[in-house]
Amino acid sequence: MRFYFLFYRTAVKAIAEYRVDFAVGVVTAVAMQLAALGFYWVVFSRAPGLGGWKASEVLLLFGLTALVLGLSELLSNGIWWLPYYVQDGQLDRLLIYPVDSLTFVLMSRPELHALGNLATGAVTLGIAWSTLGVPTWMLLLVPLWVLCGSVVYTGALVVTGSLMLRVVGPWASHLFTMHQLLNTSRYPLSMYPGWLRALVMYVVPFGAAIFVPADFLRGHGSLLGAVLWPIAGALASGVVAKLTWNAALRGYQSTGS
Amino acid sequence: MSALPRPSALQMLHGFVVLAQKTAQTKLTYRLATLVSLLASVTSYGVYLLVWLAIYRENPRPGPLSRDEMLAYLIVAFLVNSLLVMSVELRFGQRIRSGLVASDLLRPIGFLALQMGQAAGDVLVNLVYALPLFGVGYWFFGSALLPHDGVALALAVVSIGLGFLIAFGLSYLIVQASFVLQSGYGVFFLRASLHQVFSGLSAPLVMFPRQLRAVAEALPFHHEIETPARIWLGLVAWPEALRLMAWQAAWGVGLLAAGELILSAVMRRHQVQGG
Numbered sequence: 001m002r003f004y005f006l007f008y009r010t011a012v013k014a015i016a017e018y019r020v021d022f023a024v025g026v027v028t029a030v031a032m033q034l035a036a037l038g039f040y041w042v043v044f045s046r047a048p049g050l051g052g053w054k055a056s057e058v059l060l061l062f063g064l065t066a067l068v069l070g071l072s073e074l075l076s077n078g079i080w081w082l083p084y085y086v087q088d089g090q091l092d093r094l095l096i097y098p099v100d101s102l103t104f105v106l107m108s109r110p111e112l113h114a115l116g117n118l119a120t121g122a123v124t125l126g127i128a129w130s131t132l133g134v135p136t137w138m139l140l141l142v143p144l145w146v147l148c149g150s151v152v153y154t155g156a157l158v159v160t161g162s163l164m165l166r167v168v169g170p171w172a173s174h175l176f177t178m179h180q181l182l183n184t185s186r187y188p189l190s191m192y193p194g195w196l197r198a199l200v201m202y203v204v205p206f207g208a209a210i211f212v213p214a215d216f217l218r219g220h221g222s223l224l225g226a227v228l229w230p231i232a233g234a235l236a237s238g239v240v241a242k243l244t245w246n247a248a249l250r251g252y253q254s255t256g257s
Numbered sequence: 258m259s260a261l262p263r264p265s266a267l268q269m270l271h272g273f274v275v276l277a278q279k280t281a282q283t284k285l286t287y288r289l290a291t292l293v294s295l296l297a298s299v300t301s302y303g304v305y306l307l308v309w310l311a312i313y314r315e316n317p318r319p320g321p322l323s324r325d326e327m328l329a330y331l332i333v334a335f336l337v338n339s340l341l342v343m344s345v346e347l348r349f350g351q352r353i354r355s356g357l358v359a360s361d362l363l364r365p366i367g368f369l370a371l372q373m374g375q376a377a378g379d380v381l382v383n384l385v386y387a388l389p390l391f392g393v394g395y396w397f398f399g400s401a402l403l404p405h406d407g408v409a410l411a412l413a414v415v416s417i418g419l420g421f422l423i424a425f426g427l428s429y430l431i432v433q434a435s436f437v438l439q440s441g442y443g444v445f446f447l448r449a450s451l452h453q454v455f456s457g458l459s460a461p462l463v464m465f466p467r468q469l470r471a472v473a474e475a476l477p478f479h480h481e482i483e484t485p486a487r488i489w490l491g492l493v494a495w496p497e498a499l500r501l502m503a504w505q506a507a508w509g510v511g512l513l514a515a516g517e518l519i520l521s522a523v524m525r526r527h528q529v530q531g532g
Contacts, residue, residue, distance in 0.1 A: 024434075024443035028450070035450035038469060039305075039459050045466040046319035047312040113443065174290070176297035183304050191311035 003099060008075075008107045015112055022112050029116025033066050033124070036186060051191030053218070056131040058187065060214040063125025065185045067142075068149030068210060070117030076106035076154045077114070079161045080175060086164055092254050102158065102245045134217050141213065141226065148230035149209035153182055155237030156204045162248035178204070185210040208233030264365050272366040273374040280378025284344075285385075295339070295386055302335045305459045320464045326490075329401040330461055332394045334486040338458050339387045341421055341481060343379040345372060345428035346435075346445040353435045362524075369429065369517060376425045405491020412498045413489035419505035420481045426512025427452075427477065433516065436523045451476070457483025461492075477508040 016022060040062065044055040053061075082105065085091040094108065095101050125142070128134075156178040163174050181199075185206045189197050201207040208229040216226035264272065284291060309331065313324040322330065349372070352358040364371050394402050404410040427448060434444040453459065454469075455478035462470050462479055473479050484505060488498045 018438070021438050021443060024438065024447075028443040028447045031447050031450040035454045038454035039308075041469060042460050042465055043308060043312060046464060047315040049315060050308070050311050174293050174297075177293065177300055180297050180301035180304070183301065187304070187308055187311075191314075192307055196307070 004103060004107060007104070008110065011108060012110050012112070015110060025111065025113030026116040026119075029070075029113040030120050033062075033117060033120035036183070037062065037124070040186075051188035053188040053190070056128055057214070057218045059124055059128035059131070060217050061188070061210060062186050063121050063123075063128055064142075064145060064149065064210045064214055065182065066117050066121030066124060067146045068121075068153055068185075069182065070114045070121055071146050071150040072153045072157075073111045073114035073117060075110065075150070077111045078104075078106045078108035079154065079157045081105075081109045082161045083164050083174075089254065091252075095249075101249065102242060106154065106158075129217075132218060138217060144227070145209060145213040145230050148234035149206070151234035152205050152209045152230075152237040153178070155234075155241035156181070156206075158241035159244045162244045165248040165252045182206055205229075205233035205237060269366055269370060273370055273377070276366070276371065276374030277377040277381060280375040281381040284379065284382045291382065291386070295390075298335075298339060298342070302331075302458075306331055309460070322461065322464065325398075325401060326492075327461075327464075329398055329490060330486060330492070332398060332402055333489050334458055334461075334482050336387055336391055336394065337417060337420065337482050337485050337489075338456070339390065340380060340383045340417065341424045342383060343376045343424065343428060345376050345379075345425065346432055346448075348375065349432040350435055350445075368520065369513065372429055372432075373425055376421075376428070380421060404489050408495055409488060409491045409498075412495060412502070413485055416485040416488045416498070416502055416505060419502055419509055420485045422509030423477050423505060423512060424481045426509050426516060427481075429516040430512055430519065433519045433523050452478050452481070455479055456481050457486065461487065477512065480505045480508055 040055075040058065043050065044058075049055065050058060082091070085094065085105070091105075094104055097104060129139075157175050160174050160178050181204060184192065184196065184200055189200065189207050189211045192200075197207070201211075212221060212229040213226050215221050216223065306328075309327060312319055313327070317324070349358070352361060361371055362368055366374070391402070404413055431444045431448050438444070455473040455476050457473075457479045461483055462473050465473060480501070484501045487493050488501070493501065
């Protein structure tokens with residue numbers, strides 16, 4: 001654990017050296033969340049609600065999704081660099097360290113612009129919280145939900161990223177599929193067709209970690225469900241991600257110049 | 258030592274065409290990766306479509322466009338966007354990191370034409386993928402996706418060309434940031450965010466709240482997607498289409514000129530890294 005902590009701290013220090021990049025990154029992260037909220041504005045200027053959710057309730061989904069994205073970028077963003085590691089042959093160097101290769105890759109490249117997503121997510125969630133009058137004690141559950149959501153999202157990226165060990169391409173386009181799928185969490189599951197609801201509840205369980213807690217916060221569902229669904233989703237995603245990574249590594253052929 | 262002679266206009270054109278061809282060939286090498294990239298776009302756009310379908314379920318008349326008109330617009334906007342997605346920023350970032358940009362800056366064809374030629378190659382590849390997508394759209398939505406008449410078709414084709422000029426101009430402007438930042442990632446995604454809201458990709462501007470619409474109309478992004486899509490679908494009369502295309506041309510030329518000005522300023526302090 002001490003090794004990982006030192007490694008992560010060094011990686012953060014290296015990134016923090018570039019202060020203008022850091023500032024631009026944070027502004028960008030905020031702009032991306034505002035872009036999503038821009039569409040939210042368009043949507044709720046045209047409809048009073050969506051799938052049985054009011055505008056202020058949908059903000060809960062926006063807030064939790066931004067927090068999940070932010071935490072994943074802060075702690076396990078290295079997966080986005082996998083295509084470059086493979087193409088440049090850098091993955092070989094990472095694989096020979098006597099540590100867990102997946103954790104090592106995930107921690108290799110934290111993104112400080114995550115702070116922009118975390119801040120925007122916290123503000124959005126805070127606005128929804130106060131508008132809806134959600135009891136304060138429920139705030140205690142937010143870290144659990146965000147952590148579980150982050151594991152689900154990172155797990156989905158790892159499974160998709162493992163493809164890159166077989167399907168070499170110049171960019172991280174594979175990963176964007178999962179990133180875009182995360183965007184479904186910004187709107188109520190109830191407005192999606194059945195196949196998509198099943199996909200994001202049971203296959204790539206963003207819904208278990210984001211929708212179920214948000215539904216609980218607006219007064220639906222049970223406390224037990226709001227705690228167990230995210231944990232189950234995170235555990236399943238973590239295990240599948242690790243197994244997929246190990247299987248992909250067994251067939252990995254080195255490349256790079 | 259005498260300077261190399263400047264290439265003639267014909268040589269420049271030949272170089273531009275060859276660059277576009279070679280870029281397209283390179284990109285087609287990564288067919289599976291490009292297809293997965295397309296899948297990511299479809300996933301992303303699917304969310305917009307599903308949200309709009311939900312809006313029309315909640316409120317059957319949410320604005321001036323009917324449900325069918327809205328769906329036709331969204332499909333055409335998606336296709337125009339798919340056509341104009343370029344890898345200028347990604348390609349450029351890699352060249353900066355590796356230091357290979359030094360050789361790009363020395364090409365006789367010029368830095369702007371070099372980047373634009375490669376961007377044109379991206380569009381050629383996009384066309385290969387966009388045509389079958391259009392076929393799928395036509396299967397589901399039929400003639401609603403076709404241009405209103407021959408004039409609309411001709412104007413829309415020119416408008417898409419001008420849309421390319423703006424999309425490339427914006428990319429060319431912001432890639433200059435890669436010369437002064439450690440990573441261009443931030444500004445690239447900033448542009449993507451602005452594009453997402455203001456290009457009309459997620460909705461035509463007529464469906465925007467008044468304040469947001471005023472901001473969108475003052476920016477060039479809507480001329481990339483919304484203007485060609487509306488002209489294609491015959492949602493604007495041809496005199497209005499010509500006025501919009503004049504704006505497109507003005508934005509395109511202005512953005513390219515701004516990009517060239519910034520490049521010359523950046524070059525005075527640039528140091529090549531990598532290798």
